Amino acid sequence: xxTLTGPAEVIQTSAIALDKLDYDAWLACFTxxxxxxxxxxxxxxxxWPCGLMHAFSKNQLRDRIASITTVNIYEPHRYxxxxxxxxxxKDSLNSIWITGFSVYRITLGKPTILFVTGEYRDQFxxxxxxxxxxxxxxxxxxxxxxxxxxxxx
Amino acid sequence: xxTLTGPAEVIQTSAIALDKLDYDAWLACFTxxxxxxxxxxxxxxxxWPCGLMHAFSKNQLRDRIASITTVNIYEPHRYxxxxxxxxxxKDSLNSIWITGFSVYRITLGKPTILFVTGEYRDQFxxxxxxxxxxxxxxxxxxxxxxxxxxxxx
Amino acid sequence: xxTLTGPAEVIQTSAIALDKLDYDAWLACFTxxxxxxxxxxxxxxxxWPCGLMHAFSKNQLRDRIASITTVNIYEPHRYxxxxxxxxxxKDSLNSIWITGFSVYRITLGKPTILFVTGEYRDQFxxxxxxxxxxxxxxxxxxxxxxxxxxxxx
Numbered sequence: 247x248x249t250l251t252g253p254a255e256v257i258q259t260s261a262i263a264l265d266k267l268d269y270d271a272w273l274a275c276f277t278x279x280x281x282x283x284x285x286x287x288x289x290x291x292x293x294w295p296c297g298l299m300h301a302f303s304k305n306q307l308r309d310r311i312a313s314i315t316t317v318n319i320y321e322p323h324r325y326x327x328x329x330x331x332x333x334x335x336k337d338s339l340n341s342i343w344i345t346g347f348s349v350y351r352i353t354l355g356k357p358t359i360l361f362v363t364g365e366y367r368d369q370f371x372x373x374x375x376x377x378x379x380x381x382x383x384x385x386x387x388x389x390x391x392x393x394x395x396x397x398x399x
Numbered sequence: 400x401x402t403l404t405g406p407a408e409v410i411q412t413s414a415i416a417l418d419k420l421d422y423d424a425w426l427a428c429f430t431x432x433x434x435x436x437x438x439x440x441x442x443x444x445x446x447w448p449c450g451l452m453h454a455f456s457k458n459q460l461r462d463r464i465a466s467i468t469t470v471n472i473y474e475p476h477r478y479x480x481x482x483x484x485x486x487x488x489k490d491s492l493n494s495i496w497i498t499g500f501s502v503y504r505i506t507l508g509k510p511t512i513l514f515v516t517g518e519y520r521d522q523f524x525x526x527x528x529x530x531x532x533x534x535x536x537x538x539x540x541x542x543x544x545x546x547x548x549x550x551x552x
Numbered sequence: 553x554x555t556l557t558g559p560a561e562v563i564q565t566s567a568i569a570l571d572k573l574d575y576d577a578w579l580a581c582f583t584x585x586x587x588x589x590x591x592x593x594x595x596x597x598x599x600w601p602c603g604l605m606h607a608f609s610k611n612q613l614r615d616r617i618a619s620i621t622t623v624n625i626y627e628p629h630r631y632x633x634x635x636x637x638x639x640x641x642k643d644s645l646n647s648i649w650i651t652g653f654s655v656y657r658i659t660l661g662k663p664t665i666l667f668v669t670g671e672y673r674d675q676f677x678x679x680x681x682x683x684x685x686x687x688x689x690x691x692x693x694x695x696x697x698x699x700x701x702x703x704x705x
């Protein structure tokens with residue numbers, strides 16, 4: 247595992263790791279005390295809680311990965327992330343990196359479909375040993391989410 | 400509003416501003432004497448005028464924004480821009496930044512659809528106070544444009 | 553033709569050249585002793601040979617271009633490449649640049665369709681005269697490829 251030395255590199259690596267189903271490489275993008283949440287634009291606008299997926303530590307992300315790699319009750323599939331250019335927001339005290347994305351779902355023997363669009367809102371932890379994700383909030387554009395949200399985004 | 404210090408930053412900011420329906424942030428990306436035009440590849444190849452949208456000053460862009468924020472005759476929707484990597488063309492006297500994009504349209508209670516694909520061709524004004532768009536030509540790939548082109552791209 | 557001075561610039565230029573049907577600009581992105589291959593994820597996983605397209609020198613790419621520009625047996629169409637952020641992999645002796653992409657196919661009078669998704673895996677040759685592609689492997693996500701793969705990706 248290489249040391250990741252910048253936010254852009256971490257964002258790219260996390261997406262490509264999922265596309266390769268390389269969950270170890272994905273987990274390596276997060277710091278131990280990280281938070282990770284998937285919600286929707288409508289949830290956010292209406293101040294509804296109820297994210298589609300959330301974890302409040304890297305161990306919870308590990309549990310999630312363990313469950314999807316050991317219990318295969320869903321049809322095997324992969325993602326393809328297309329990341330728009332990242333944008334560093336300086337509105338707040340903490341820098342947030344916003345990255346729009348589209349994710350396609352690839353299933354053997356079926357047409358590729360547009361799965362979701364949305365944006366990452368990432369905050370990072372900068373250490374001599376490298377850069378890792380401290381907080382990732384994922385806001386999906388559409389409320390009509392396929393129930394098949396097994397693999398993280 | 401932050402000062403934007405480079406073309407890539409302005410391109411990203413203009414797209415993310417529209418996706419958030421933050422029209423002030425979008426307008427801030429343009430200089431006062433800007434031009435803005437949306438046309439199609441077929442129009443361009445055939446040297447047909449008739450862009451789908453055009454403005455020859457920032458005030459005309461302000462008028463456009465005023466009309467869509469006060470007269471809501473269309474179904475409320477949002478965009479999600481996915482920007483390809485930008486490419487700086489050095490063919491001409493003036494540098495043109497070309498950025499391919501796909502734009503999805505998100506409507507509450509409906510599936511997200513691919514709205515348009517095309518490219519930005521941007522020229523910039525560089526000042527001590529920041530970088531702004533001097534000229535944006537948007538060339539859409541497909542002639543079959545939905546009539547619902549209300550929000551700028 | 554400008555000299556391309558970095559891998560990212562070459563990746564962008566090669567995609568935009570194809571989108572403009574500017575095959576000379578596309579060919580200029582490759583070195584003479586290049587290799588170019590299109591395969592699928594399933595082919596790769598199963599160690600099957602049989603790429604969808606391959607060339608083992610720039611002259612073979614020139615032949616390919618000559619055939620598509622002189623023999624028009626297919627319906628005229630263009631592409632729109634949307635490139636995700638590139639990621640430089642340092643796993644091996646040689647740096648490989650991985651770039652996810654989606655490609656849309658645009659045909660006059662028809663709706664734009666998502667044609668393929670996949671990734672470039674590029675190796676470069678660095679010379680004083682500029683940077684060129686030494687090896688490009690294209691791995692498509694889906695096996696269900698349209699037979700109409702005439703233009704390189």
